[in-house]
Amino acid sequence: MRLPPPAQVLALLALVSLTACQLKEPSTVDPSPAGVSTTAEITAVPEANLNSPIPVSLVAASDPALIAQLEGLTSLAWLHQQATLERTFAGLIEVAEGQIQPGTTSVLRVPSPPGGGPTVFAFAIFHFPGEHRIRLQHGAVNQLTLAAQGWSQEPQAAETASGPGSDPAPLSAPPLP
Numbered sequence: 001m002r003l004p005p006p007a008q009v010l011a012l013l014a015l016v017s018l019t020a021c022q023l024k025e026p027s028t029v030d031p032s033p034a035g036v037s038t039t040a041e042i043t044a045v046p047e048a049n050l051n052s053p054i055p056v057s058l059v060a061a062s063d064p065a066l067i068a069q070l071e072g073l074t075s076l077a078w079l080h081q082q083a084t085l086e087r088t089f090a091g092l093i094e095v096a097e098g099q100i101q102p103g104t105t106s107v108l109r110v111p112s113p114p115g116g117g118p119t120v121f122a123f124a125i126f127h128f129p130g131e132h133r134i135r136l137q138h139g140a141v142n143q144l145t146l147a148a149q150g151w152s153q154e155p156q157a158a159e160t161a162s163g164p165g166s167d168p169a170p171l172s173a174p175p176l177p
Contacts, residue, residue, distance in 0.1 A: 036139050037111045038120045044146040046103040053099045054146050055125045057082070058108050058136070062115035063092040075123040075132035094118075100146055112138070124151060 040058055048054060057078060061067050066089045073081065086093055096110040112118050120136040128149040136142045145152045 036117075037109045038118075038136055038138050039107060039109045039141045040122055040136060040144050041105065041107050041141060042098075042100050042144045042146060043105040044100045044102045045148065047148050048100075048102040048146045049126050049128075049148075051102050052127065053101050055079075055099050056097065056108065056146075057123045058096045058110040058120060059123065060094040060110045060113055060118040060120045060138075061089070061092060062113045062118045063089055066092060067119045070119070070121050070133075073123075073133060074130070075125050078123045078133070079125060100124075102146075122151070126150060 038058065038060060040056075042056060044054060059070060059078070061070055066085065069085070070078070082095070086095065092113050092115060094111050094113045096108045098106055098108050100106050110120060117138055120138050122134050122136055122142075122144065124132045124146060126132050126149060130150055132150055134144070134151050134153055142153065
């Protein structure tokens, strides 16, 4: 029996690996407790951030010490400390990220971390100084706008995690000081 050359074996293995990756179906199950997640529908005005894309992170935390730390962070501080916080509080933090283009609307959803109802923050990286951090309503669809130099948050009717037939929770919380 004659064996194929090593280059052909490697190419075949690579092809099999790539095919296996493509066959894997994405998960449609929300890993959070009882499927509760927090959604942000984010609209960026055309002149937002000097007409530059805006990186946004939704951060759900269930640990009181972590929540206290996040409440004191600006968006730039979050960016610099994110990897450390995710390592230190592994399993107690969930993060969803996206880059929002000016003049578009995008939806980000972050699941609840284990440990109960989290506090959820949104951080946006603008070219302008400021905290650029807001608190979101957990389990709701939050309507947010990335304005020219910062966030604005507007209350709107939307679905909540409370279920059908119940009064929806308020959708906005005041920006943090």
